[in-house]
Amino acid sequence: MSHEHTDASQNPAHFTGHVRLGKPKSAAAGLPAVISSARHILQEMDAIRGMKALLKLNQKNGFDCPGCAWPDPDDERSAVAEYCENGAKAVAEEATSKKLDAKFFAKNSVADLGQLTDYEIGKKGRVAQPVYLAPDATHYRPISWEQAFGKIAEHLNTLASPDEAIFYTSGRTSNEAAFLYQLFVREYGTNNLPDCSNMCHESSGVALSDTLGIGKGSVTLDDLYEAEVIIILGQNPGTNHPRMLSALQKAKKNGVKIIAVNPLPETGLLNFMNPQTVKGMLHVPTHLTDLFLQVKINGDMALLQAIALLLLREEDKQPGTVFDHQFIQDHTSGAEGYIAHLRELQLDQLAAAAGIPVGQIEEAAAMLLHKKKIVACWAMGLTQHKNAVDTIKEIVNLLLLKGSVGKPGAGTCPVRGHSNVQGDRTMGIYEKPSPVLLNTIEAVYGFAPPRKHGFDTVNAIRAMRDGKAKVFFAMGGNFLSATPDTVVTAQALRNCALTVHVSTKLNRSHLVHGREAIILPTLGRSDQDIQQGEKQFVTCENSMGVIQMSKGNLPPVSDQLLSEPAIICRLAEATLGNRSKINWQPYLKHYDYIREDIEKVIPGFTNYNTRVRHPGGFYLPNNARDGKFVTSTGKANFNVATVIEQQLAADEYMMMTIRSHDQFNTTIYGLDDRYRGIYQERRVILMNAKDIKAAGLRDNDVVDLINTYEGVERIVHRFLVIAYNIPEKCTATYFPEANALVPLNSVADKSNTPTSKLVIIKIRKSSEL
Numbered sequence: 080m081s082h083e084h085t086d087a088s089q090n091p092a093h094f095t096g097h098v099r100l101g102k103p104k105s106a107a108a109g110l111p112a113v114i115s116s117a118r119h120i121l122q123e124m125d126a127i128r129g130m131k132a133l134l135k136l137n138q139k140n141g142f143d144c145p146g147c148a149w150p151d152p153d154d155e156r157s158a159v160a161e162y163c164e165n166g167a168k169a170v171a172e173e174a175t176s177k178k179l180d181a182k183f184f185a186k187n188s189v190a191d192l193g194q195l196t197d198y199e200i201g202k203k204g205r206v207a208q209p210v211y212l213a214p215d216a217t218h219y220r221p222i223s224w225e226q227a228f229g230k231i232a233e234h235l236n237t238l239a240s241p242d243e244a245i246f247y248t249s250g251r252t253s254n255e256a257a258f259l260y261q262l263f264v265r266e267y268g269t270n271n272l273p274d275c276s277n278m279c280h281e282s283s284g285v286a287l288s289d290t291l292g293i294g295k296g297s298v299t300l301d302d303l304y305e306a307e308v309i310i311i312l313g314q315n316p317g318t319n320h321p322r323m324l325s326a327l328q329k330a331k332k333n334g335v336k337i338i339a340v341n342p343l344p345e346t347g348l349l350n351f352m353n354p355q356t357v358k359g360m361l362h363v364p365t366h367l368t369d370l371f372l373q374v375k376i377n378g379d380m381a382l383l384q385a386i387a388l389l390l391l392r393e394e395d396k397q398p399g400t401v402f403d404h405q406f407i408q409d410h411t412s413g414a415e416g417y418i419a420h421l422r423e424l425q426l427d428q429l430a431a432a433a434g435i436p437v438g439q440i441e442e443a444a445a446m447l448l449h450k451k452k453i454v455a456c457w458a459m460g461l462t463q464h465k466n467a468v469d470t471i472k473e474i475v476n477l478l479l480l481k482g483s484v485g486k487p488g489a490g491t492c493p494v495r496g497h498s499n500v501q502g503d504r505t506m507g508i509y510e511k512p513s514p515v516l517l518n519t520i521e522a523v524y525g526f527a528p529p530r531k532h533g534f535d536t537v538n539a540i541r542a543m544r545d546g547k548a549k550v551f552f553a554m555g556g557n558f559l560s561a562t563p564d565t566v567v568t569a570q571a572l573r574n575c576a577l578t579v580h581v582s583t584k585l586n587r588s589h590l591v592h593g594r595e596a597i598i599l600p601t602l603g604r605s606d607q608d609i610q611q612g613e614k615q616f617v618t619c620e621n622s623m624g625v626i627q628m629s630k631g632n633l634p635p636v637s638d639q640l641l642s643e644p645a646i647i648c649r650l651a652e653a654t655l656g657n658r659s660k661i662n663w664q665p666y667l668k669h670y671d672y673i674r675e676d677i678e679k680v681i682p683g684f685t686n687y688n689t690r691v692r693h694p695g696g697f698y699l700p701n702n703a704r705d706g707k708f709v710t711s712t713g714k715a716n717f718n719v720a721t722v723i724e725q726q727l728a729a730d731e732y733m734m735m736t737i738r739s740h741d742q743f744n745t746t747i748y749g750l751d752d753r754y755r756g757i758y759q760e761r762r763v764i765l766m767n768a769k770d771i772k773a774a775g776l777r778d779n780d781v782v783d784l785i786n787t788y789e790g791v792e793r794i795v796h797r798f799l800v801i802a803y804n805i806p807e808k809c810t811a812t813y814f815p816e817a818n819a820l821v822p823l824n825s826v827a828d829k830s831n832t833p834t835s836k837l838v839i840i841k842i843r844k845s846s847e848l
């Protein structure tokens with residue numbers, strides 16, 4: 080075993096060089112998933128604590144899974160287990176009974192901790208009390224909450240301008256905490272509120288707002304059950320949204336046809352054994368995908384245009400049978416321009432750009448030809464590309480031609496990542512707030528919020544790098560490892576005077592820090608939250624716009640943890656003092672007071688406290704779902720975009736960075752990627768066998784990966800070459816190991832999302848073995 084190491088900013092990876100390969104699995108879940116969940120839970124806590132947690136997971140009186148944002152069924156929830164293998168892993172990770180106390184931090188220096196892998200860091204346990212790293216100190220040491228807030232306030236109050244502070248949010252933060260956070264930050268005086276959404280579904284938000292007038296998806300679970308065709312693009316639900324497979328299975332029973340578009344034949348997309356049914360446990364798989372289109376990386380726009388072109392040809396042959404003219408006429412704008420554009424396209428060119436044989440595109444078009452109820456689902460495979468916004472608008476074009484938005488069984492389904500990432504945005508966590516939100520805040524609270532737009536994630540990194548921002552405050556997340564260009568981000572964080580993290584677990588962002596650093600330990604989803612002797616609950620919004628309560632039931636691992644809302648209130652009081660027009664005290668006493676104020680400021684929350692107490696919660700209004708399109712034209716907008724093919728030199732490849740089955744973003748649960756048949760090693764690069772040969776490489780060769788965007792050399796060392804079923808010239812590595820290769824300046828047009836799914840790389844045999 081060797082230990083690559085230069086700098087704490089990158090996972091040193093205990094590179095074994097001996098990956099174990101199995102056959103990729105033919106079906107997802109089943110008994111192996113149940114065994115895997117149990118193993119993860121028991122490694123972290125005793126069985127009683129584990130059962131206590133799992134029995135409340137996603138129940139109507141329980142807590143919202145800290146994993147993904149896939150919705151819970153509105154009715155019939157399985158009484159014992161409305162969760163999945165990866166939800167259980169997320170709970171195991173958070174509800175662990177291991178903790179990091181004063182002794183731990185006294186024993187382990189920051190430099191020592193930096194030598195651990197992300198996997199090892201995660202296994203250490205929950206941060207158990209606030210800790211502080213003094214200038215030039217080698218170890219974090221305990222600090223009281225009072226002192227911690229005092230230090231942060233002092234920094235914030237001595238900056239030349241509030242715009243020199245950055246307030247990041249990760250998507251687990253509850254509605255209540257998110258609302259208070261943006262309120263505090265705006266009263267303090269800045270809109271510097273970047274969030275993980277900037278790296279995630281920002282492209283979907285931009286594309287859907289422009290075209291349909293709402294930055295969220297339009298469908299509900301019932302729409303999936305009623306759909307005739309579901310298209311799933313750039314998403315790996317078997318790993319990242321496993322409960323979506325149950326929904327697809329139900330849709331399948333109702334006769335839906337599924338088209339999957341992905342460079343990889345992802346296991347969960349193909350077949351599914353529902354572990355919550357007898358059949359599933361007996362390993363009787365449901366066949367999910369009817370047509371698998373193995374697209375080239377970023378070939379989606381070409382594919383979607385090719386499908387639209389074929390539909391147009393059929394419509395021309397038998398006018399009125401394919402397109403929904405009534406819908407197009409009544410509810411859309413720009414159809415003529417779009418159709419004129421389609422007529423100029425060449426099918427074979429589009430097919431080549433997509434990397435899909437014309438025959439298969441014809442099959443896809445035939446499946447859609449006479450169907451009127453189509454749902455399109457997508458995730459990071461579409462959003463993290465230079466032309467992501469236009470590709471997503473191309474999905475909308477297709478749905479609009481078919482009249483497939485704003486009616487049952489049809490619509491858009493951008494499948495969200497973090498469990499409350501959508502809610503955080505609803506609450507105003509946004510660097511570009513709408514004037515309406517700011518006006519309402521001003522009217523309700525009587526202070527003038529800043530109007531200037533703030534930094535998003537990429538611009539926040541630039542500002543810190545260039546010395547324009549000096550305090551970095553994170554409400555959750557792991558900024559260093561989640562962001563692009565790791566070396567640049569590390570330098571940016573190190574440039575800061577102070578970095579602060581509100582965190583449940585230790586991560587690499589605590590180890591690559593400003594001149595001073597503070598970790599504020601907080602309650603997680605599964606923890607009991609008691610204020611003034613009364614148990615509190617928080618609320619979250621899932622991927623389909625349902626607001627539900629979440630109430631943790633486990634005793635916290637330490638009595639020194641504060642809830643996120645409490646941390647914000649006390650920080651606001653410490654920082655703003657008498658300057659504040661807000662009385663933060665009631666919020667600290669009972670979260671109903673926070674919800675009362677949310678109701679005053681954010682549309683759609685009428686009778687919040689009453690309605691959220693109904694089992695299952697309530698749906699937020701959604702204009703696209705209702706067939707109303709509040710856009711610049713007052714109608715749903717078609718969009719015309721041109722496919723641009725990636726040019727590659729002979730020794731260049733496209734690389735996408737993806738998640739393994741054993742991780743939640745930067746949290747590494749284990750070293751296996753079971754469905755893909757890759758075990759015990761994360762530093763791997765999946766390549767087409769022909770490319771391996773043509774490059775003079777062999778399976779299991781150890782290589783370095785290099786990107787030279789804008790003439791800067793970015794390099795990651797020692798990845799194992801693995802032959803895999805992936806289109807030629809396409810390669811895949813895991814996030815976050817390959818993040819150092821993602822150029823900070825390579826971003827999606829209009830959404831500024833890093834292009835994590837298309838990085839141009841060269842591959843070179845490793846010299847330093």
Ligand SMILES: Nc1nc2c(c(=O)[nH]1)N[C@H]1C(S)=C(S)[C@@H](COP(=O)(O)OP(=O)(O)OC[C@H]3O[C@@H](n4cnc5c(=O)[nH]c(N)nc54)[C@H](O)[C@@H]3O)O[C@H]1N2
Pocket residue numbers: 146147148165279312313314315316318319320340341342343345374375376377378379458459460461495496497735736737738739740742743744836
């Ligand atoms: N267990 C678990 N659950 C999670 C997460 C996790 O890390 N672990 N993360 C959460 C978060 S924050 C998010 S955003 C979601 C992420 O959920 P996904 O978007 O499913 O996650 P990725 O692994 O990034 O997968 C992207 C998929 O897109 C495919 N792909 C890549 N490039 C392209 C392309 O150009 N075209 C097409 N058509 N496909 C492409 C990849 O092969 C892969 O199957 O999951 C959430 N849920």
Ligand SMILES: Nc1nc2c(c(=O)[nH]1)N[C@H]1C(S)=C(S)[C@@H](COP(=O)(O)OP(=O)(O)OC[C@H]3O[C@@H](n4cnc5c(=O)[nH]c(N)nc54)[C@H](O)[C@@H]3O)O[C@H]1N2
Pocket residue numbers: 145248249250251252275276278279280459496497554555556557558560561562563581582583584585586601602603604643736737738743744745746814815817818821835
């Ligand atoms: N190359 C590449 N980069 C990517 C992506 C990719 O596909 N490829 N995906 C992007 C996407 S989609 C996303 S969403 C981002 C994710 O970016 P982030 O949201 O910043 O990262 P996470 O890994 O989800 O954050 C994990 C940390 O959150 C903290 N935490 C967990 N639960 C809680 C809680 O309840 N409260 C608080 N305060 N803290 C908590 C823990 O300390 C944990 O270490 O990464 C992005 N980066």
Ligand SMILES: [Mo]
Pocket residue numbers: 275278279280495496497
């Ligand atoms: Mo995400």
